[in-house]
Amino acid sequence: MYVGSTGERGLHELVFAVVGRAVNQVLAEGGDSIDVTLTPDGGVRVTDDAPGGSFEAAADSAGPGLEALLTTLHMGCRAPVDRRVAHVGIGTGLFVANALSSRLTAEVRCAGERRVQVHARGVAVTSPAAAGPASGHGTAIAFWPDSEIFETTRCSFAVLAERFRQIAFLNRGLGISLTDERPAGGTRAVRFRFPDGVRDFVAALAAETGSALDPGVIGFEREDTRMAGRMEVALLWSGSREGRVRGFANSRATPEGGTHLDGFRDGVAAAVTAYAREQRLLAAGDPGPDADRITDGLTAVVSVALDQPEFRGSTRGQLGNTEVRLCVAESVREHLADWFEEHSEQAAEFVGRLLRAGRQD
Incomplete structure (x- = not known):
């Protein structure tokens, strides 16, 4: 198994893999920040503001589009010519997250439009389709780890926060936030950005x-x-x-x-x-x-x-x-x-x- 465990450690590796893709995308395409949210129904939503997200591979790109990354095993990740990506996650991150989640929704915001695709246990349920207008640009991946695979699907806020803090230290100026909507007493959140790396x-x-x-x-x-x-x-x-x-x-x-x-x-x-x-x-x-x-x-x-x-x-x-x-x-x-x-x-x-x-x- 690519995440190494069906326990809590493997669950966190699954989250890190998806966040790693977002970090690489932001650093490669000139974005600024990543937002991670733990939802009350056990899901994890990872949103970035990179301008280059697309379901289809661009004509001038050497790498696959988002739809292919979700459904096909691709080792490694695309390295832009003029800017080295961080490679903070395993190259198979989105494919693994999709395969090990009971449900996954991918959303791309580009050119004023929002396009969405839904997957279930690694299989596309819908094709990428327009879902209304959108401001800004970026990609959002929401996934629900499969309870039939993992011993627990409840992520540790402290473990995720410590790793995201570390990633922010190691990638100067990158903003990473973690929001937990699960507590009954109200939402808690942290945000990391370190200008001196x-x-x-x-x-x-x-x-x-x-x-x-x-x-x-x-x-x-x-x-x-x-x-x-x-x-x-x-x-x-x-x-x-x-x-x-x-x-x-x-x-x-x-x-x-x-x-x-x-x-x-x-x-x-x-x-x-x-x-x-x-x-x-x-x-x-x-x-x-x-x-x-x-x-x-x-x-x-x-x-x-x-x-x-x-x-x-x-x-x-x-x-x-x-x-x-x-x-x-x-x-x-x-x-x-x-x-x-x-x-x-x-x-x-x-x-x-x-x-x-x-x-x-």
Whole structure:
């Protein structure tokens, strides 16, 4: 099963798959926001404002239209020529959601018209048909997970909210809202939008521990054709020995690490060692800090978006693209070297503390 479980985890994966398609569509077509609603009758409605939604494939498009995505197994997703999509959901998302739902309704708003198509357990009940006028543009997918398949069809507001918050952090400026219409006491809702992306993510992680030090978050982003993708990195040094470094590939968490995190550690270690030798904090024969321990006291987020991500293991929790390690390492080393030069006082404090900690181990 593509969602991995018939329990609550699989139910949430089903929602994430549909939301992932919406995120990819918004980022690819220039939209702004996504709204997710949990309805009182057990349904989930995912609405986006991307202008490119259509039941039929456009003549100049290399990808399938919405109707084909709902009824035919398509691996992967269309990558626009000039803008990389986030790939936050599995490429088969709409097909799987349709097959595992007792009912699904797809709606497209375009050119002042609203068109709707209804499905039942993966089979089209109606053809796309005009359903009246509409303002704006975008796509809405409403689906009701099949109670004959899933052990529960009641989504957790907290689980969905945490994942949508994460997606918003990792896709700077994207707005995602979650509205729950199920509580008897009234509707509850949250909305996420982070103008500084992973910098805001690192600041939020640091705020949870209250251990951040001045001068705050250091961050950069860079495109690198060698890895056919871009990276966005943010970090800060904290007042504790505990490190909190989190990695993501195409907005998917990589709890088992991978080449992007290996490259991050390599880059930090190289920058710290070079600075320490330049400032004579390390003698010529002294070894530099161990790359495996260099993240002690660091809070960081390393996010890469790749045209062809390669994941290892059955849980796909580890990034395997070999070229990513060198690209991230070089970029981190160069950016930190510039930062050390511009912030000499803070650099001496941080690097000195890292070296002292290494000698005590």
